[in-house]
Amino acid sequence: MVTRTRATDRALPTLPTGGGSIATLSTDADDLERDLREAIRGEVRFDAGSRGMYATDASSYRQVPIGVVLPLDDDDVRETLRVARSHGAPILGRGGGTSLAGQCVNTALVLDFSRYMGKVLEVNVEERWARVQPGTILDDLRDIVRPYGLTFGPDPSTHSRCTMGGMIGNNSCGVHSVQAQHYGPGPRTEDQVLELRVLTYDGVELTVGPTSNEKLERIIGEGGRRGEIYRGLREIRDTHADEIRARFPDIPRRVSGYNLPSLLPEAGFDVAKALVGTESTCAITLEAKVRLIEDPAERVLLIMGYDDIYHAADHVVEIMTHRPLGLEGMDNDLVEFMKLKGLHTQYLDFLPEGHGWLLVEFGGDTVEEAEARAREAARALEGTTEHLREMQVLVSKEEQHRVWVVRESGLGATASVPGMDPAWEGWEDAAVAPEHCGDYLRDFRKLMDRYGYRAALYGHFGQGCVHCRINFDYESREGLDRYLAFIDEAADLVLRYGGSISGEHGDGQSRGTLLPKMFGEEIMDAFRRFKRLWDPDWKMNPGKVVDAYPPDTNLVLGAGWTPKKVKTHFAYPEDRFAFQNTTLRCVGVGLCRRKDGGTMCPSYMVTLEEKHSTRGRARLLHEMMRGETVKDGWKSEEVK
Numbered sequence: 001m002v003t004r005t006r007a008t009d010r011a012l013p014t015l016p017t018g019g020g021s022i023a024t025l026s027t028d029a030d031d032l033e034r035d036l037r038e039a040i041r042g043e044v045r046f047d048a049g050s051r052g053m054y055a056t057d058a059s060s061y062r063q064v065p066i067g068v069v070l071p072l073d074d075d076d077v078r079e080t081l082r083v084a085r086s087h088g089a090p091i092l093g094r095g096g097g098t099s100l101a102g103q104c105v106n107t108a109l110v111l112d113f114s115r116y117m118g119k120v121l122e123v124n125v126e127e128r129w130a131r132v133q134p135g136t137i138l139d140d141l142r143d144i145v146r147p148y149g150l151t152f153g154p155d156p157s158t159h160s161r162c163t164m165g166g167m168i169g170n171n172s173c174g175v176h177s178v179q180a181q182h183y184g185p186g187p188r189t190e191d192q193v194l195e196l197r198v199l200t201y202d203g204v205e206l207t208v209g210p211t212s213n214e215k216l217e218r219i220i221g222e223g224g225r226r227g228e229i230y231r232g233l234r235e236i237r238d239t240h241a242d243e244i245r246a247r248f249p250d251i252p253r254r255v256s257g258y259n260l261p262s263l264l265p266e267a268g269f270d271v272a273k274a275l276v277g278t279e280s281t282c283a284i285t286l287e288a289k290v291r292l293i294e295d296p297a298e299r300v301l302l303i304m305g306y307d308d309i310y311h312a313a314d315h316v317v318e319i320m321t322h323r324p325l326g327l328e329g330m331d332n333d334l335v336e337f338m339k340l341k342g343l344h345t346q347y348l349d350f351l352p353e354g355h356g357w358l359l360v361e362f363g364g365d366t367v368e369e370a371e372a373r374a375r376e377a378a379r380a381l382e383g384t385t386e387h388l389r390e391m392q393v394l395v396s397k398e399e400q401h402r403v404w405v406v407r408e409s410g411l412g413a414t415a416s417v418p419g420m421d422p423a424w425e426g427w428e429d430a431a432v433a434p435e436h437c438g439d440y441l442r443d444f445r446k447l448m449d450r451y452g453y454r455a456a457l458y459g460h461f462g463q464g465c466v467h468c469r470i471n472f473d474y475e476s477r478e479g480l481d482r483y484l485a486f487i488d489e490a491a492d493l494v495l496r497y498g499g500s501i502s503g504e505h506g507d508g509q510s511r512g513t514l515l516p517k518m519f520g521e522e523i524m525d526a527f528r529r530f531k532r533l534w535d536p537d538w539k540m541n542p543g544k545v546v547d548a549y550p551p552d553t554n555l556v557l558g559a560g561w562t563p564k565k566v567k568t569h570f571a572y573p574e575d576r577f578a579f580q581n582t583t584l585r586c587v588g589v590g591l592c593r594r595k596d597g598g599t600m601c602p603s604y605m606v607t608l609e610e611k612h613s614t615r616g617r618a619r620l621l622h623e624m625m626r627g628e629t630v631k632d633g634w635k636s637e638e639v640k
Contacts, residue, residue, distance in 0.1 A: 029066055032087045032109070036069060039079040042116060043070040048630045049638025052623030053616045054094070054110050058588030060424045060474060061102035061509055062556040064629050065092070065110045072116045074286050081201060081284070084109050090539045091201060093280040095135060095163030097610075098156075098590045099170065100425050101508030102554070103279040103544045111284065113165055114593075115608050120144050121287065128292040129194055134165025134285045137595065151295035153180025154189050156504075157408040161593040165285050168193065170506045171255050171277030175407075178462045179325040179363075184293035187252045187463055190259055190276035195289035198275065201539045204229075205286070208271035216269060232533040233271065237263040240526045247519050252463035253431035253503035256511065257519055258527050258545070274530075279506055280541040282534035296363025299325065300370040301394040301403060302378055305354025308332070309457055310445075311387035312356040314438035316461050318384060319360055322377040326361040327462025328407050334456035338406065338413045347402040352390035358461065359407060371395055407458065416585050418574055423455065423469035426510055426551070427487050430494040431465040431503025440497045441466065447493060451486050465503035475561040480552045487551065491517050512548025556584070564625050580625040586618035611638075 033046040045051075046067035055064045066089055071077045084091055090108035097104055097114075113135030120141055121131040125148045132141060138159045142151050155174040156162055162172070167189045177187035185191045195209040204225045211219070211230070219230045237244075237260075244260045255277060262273035275282060304319075306312040309331035319327060332355040339345055351357055362377065364370035371393065378391050394400045416422055432440045441457060448455060448470070455468035472486075473479025491501055491514045501511050501518050516524050527546045532538070543549040552558075563578035575581035592601035592614035603612040610616040623630040624639050633639075 028087070032083065032089055033067055035083045035086070036067075036080065039083050040069065040071065040076040042072040042076045044068075045070070047638060048623075049611065049620055049636070052629045052638070053610050053619045054097070054112070055105060055623065055629065056556060056588060056619055057097045057099045057102070057104035058425070058590070059100050059102040059105070059508065059510065060426055060556055061105055061554045063105045063107050063554050065106065065108055066090075068110045068112055070112050070115050077111065077117075077199060077284060077286060078203070078205075080109070080111060081199060081203060084539075085201065085203070088537075088539070090542055091280075091284070092541045093134070093165065093169065093284050095166030095169070096137075096158065096161045096590050096593060097615075098158045098162055098588065099166070099279075099508065100428065100505040101502070101510040103169070103506055103508030103541065104166075105554075106541055106543065108541065112610075114163055118163065123148075123292075125150065129289055130292060131287060131289050132164045133287060134163060134168075136164040138162055138164060138167065140595075145292055146295065149295055149297065150292040151176075152290060153177065153184045153192055153293050154187070158589055158591075160595075160597065161590045164288060164290070168196070168276050168285055168288055169279050170504075171259070173253060173255070173460065173463070173465070173504045175326045175328060175361075175460065177252070177460065178320075178327050180293060181252060181463070182323045182325070185291055188255065188276075190262070190273045192291045193272050193276050193288060194291055196272040196275060196285055197287040198283040198285055200225075200283050201535050201537060206283075208275065209289075210268040210270045210272075212269075229533050230271075232529065233263055233269075233274070236260065236526050236529055236533075237265075237269070240522060243520070243522050244526075247523050249433075249498050249500055251431060251433045251498070251500060253460070253465040254500040255429075255431075255504055256500045256502040256507055257515055257523070258530050260523070260526060260530065275534075277506065278531075278534075279508060279545055281545050282531055282540055284540075296325070296370065297365050298367045298370045299361055299363050299400065300367065300374045301400045302360040302362065302374040303350070303352055303392045303394065303403060304358045304360065304381070304388060305352035305390045305392075306356040306358070306385075307354065307387040307389065309356030310438045310442050311385065312354075312358050312438075313441050313461055315358070315381075315385050315388065316434045316437055316464075319358065319377070319381065320434065320462055322360075322362075322373075322380065324360045324377070324462070325363045326359065328359040328459070329357065329461035330359075330407055330458035331356050331456055333454070334413060334458050335406075337417045337456055338409065340418050341413060341416075344402075344405055344409055347406050350392070350394065350399055350403050351406075352392045354389045359403060367395060413456070416574075420454070421471040421473070422581075422584070423471045424474060425505075426470060426472050426483060427490050428467055428469060429459070429465060429503050429505040430490065430499060430501055431463065432494060432497040432499035434462065434464040436497045436499070437461055437464045437466070440464075440494070440499070443493055444490070447486070447489060451482060453486070460504070463503070464499070467504075474555050474557040475559070477559040480559055484552055487511075487514065507545045507548070509544055509549050509554065510551055512545050513550055515545075564627070566625070580622065583618050583622035583625060586615050588615060590615055 118135035459467035563580035
């Protein structure tokens with residue numbers, strides 16, 4: 001006999017409703033589950049194991065959902081929202097669950113699109129666009145269009161498992177955003193989106209994109225809910241146009257905030273682009289029409305070694321004049337951390353002499369053409385700075401792959417380093433204009449030193465976006481207060497350089513409360529108006545981006561965190577002698593959710609089930625040890 005836990009027994013937190021007000025969630029989980037099972041053909045999961053596995057993403061946050069729905073199609077999504085409305089249940093759309101700012105967890109009904117709604121619906125090679133469902137894996141789309149010499153420009157390091165819906169929600173970028181900047185419409189996902197078909201919480205389905213003045217007037221004149229939304233968007237534009245132009249930094253990696261600049265006349269009143277980056281706080285994406293760009297058949301990698309990462313960053317602007325496809329940076333700490341962890345150390349010999357490196361990728365129709373471009377750039381750059389120690393051109397695909405593995409391992413390499421305190425997300429993707437990157441990094445290092453923090457620095461230096469994981473103390477009130485003080489100063493620092501608090505990972509909960517620093521109260525009010533237009537009841541992923549939960553709440557750990565002590569055969573000395581700390585080694589990036597390539601994770605490849613991924617198992621063991629959602633310990637059927 002299975003005993004179900006009713007939502008009224010779960011001590012669910014109150015939910016932000018915008019404007020500082022609070023609403024109490026009173027949804028009865030049993031009734032909601034029953035009505036969903038009657039209404040949809042997809043899967044409905046309210047068991048403790050499923051809720052526990054979806055309580056975290058790749059961030060430092062944890063919120064147990066009310067339940068999980070895996071919709072089969074658009075009709076299931078419509079019915080799910082209809083039933084949710086009847087119960088007043090919040091909604092969260094989710095793809096691969098690899099978000100890093102807490103936007104992919106909530107006390108809500110989670111719609112996981114990654115299992116059944118992942119089809120590439122249409123590809124137009126001549127006009128270079130594709131239509132995709134929200135659960136489409138980025139690499140699946142790229143594999144389909146690659147034979148035609150095309151690709152989707154942005155590509156996060158999670159490209160083998162992140163979904164197009166998630167990229168749209170996050171306004172994702174990635175290594176080859178440089179390629180999209182030089183040879184496409186722009187670096188961010190918003191630049192690639194031509195049209196979206198979306199569904200609002202109150203059941204309105206819209207196809208949105210660029211809107212001419214004539215079309216805008218016609219839509220408003222037709223009235224109804226659609227006309228109301230467009231009228232409100234026009235009012236936001238007309239009221240705040242000057243402040244929007246003044247407040248949004250014109251840099252490649254401005255991801256923070258809602259994309260209000262897309263509503264300006266010079267941007268074509270593009271409602272689709274305005275919705276990109278809203279992190280499931282405004283509407284659910286049912287389908288997207290996205291732009292494709294030319295993709296060189298061959299690639300060659302130029303690796304440049306410098307005295308340190310700061311001088312490497314100083315050189316970025318000059319390197320960008322050679323129009324590479326990618327330009328990444330990483331420092332010596334990242335390499336040292338990999339050595340301490342024994343992670344891909346056999347690949348480190350491919351790095352030239354130095355203590356900071358830039359990886360510069362060039363393309364061409366043939367290997368010879370790509371290599372010629374790389375060597376031409378190397379000759380032109382030689383001697384342009386005394387801090388450049390050595391350069392190396394890698395032509396072999398296998399050797400290039402090994403170096404990219406080193407760079408893409410950054411997050412995992414810096415998470416749990418032997419002999420060091422655990423490192424966490426929390427301030428990991430600020431961006432500045434590339435010409436300021438070196439000086440920003442110097443000041444950022446001084447700030448970390450003053451707080452006693454240490455982190456490896458790496459990221460998309462060609463566009464001024466810096467990644468790191470910092471050894472924040474999330475387990476004591478004193479540590480959390482120091483963390484809050486640090487991110488407050490870190491925000492001031494990046495804004496002094498005219499940058500963006502987020503350059504790729506989004507705002508979510510990590511950075512939502514910092515947005516007033518960046519945009520001011522007038523734009524924050526415009527953000528609230530924008531969200532309320534789409535989501536009047538404030539039920540779409542509440543507490544994220546706008547009027548967000550404070551960054552020191554809903555943490556996986558939190559003040560007073562004490563791992564449960566249990567008797568185990570192994571001692572786990574690298575995890576402070578606590579098995580529960582071992583369950584936190586999974587950083588949540590979902591590499592085990594790949595559908596092909598390598599041996600991880602074969603059971604997931606067959607089932608496409610989160611519980612059969614290594615991440616799902618780690619999360620379930622963590623929830624078992626917490627004993628809050630999964631309460632039966634090792635006797636739990638979910639754990640079994």
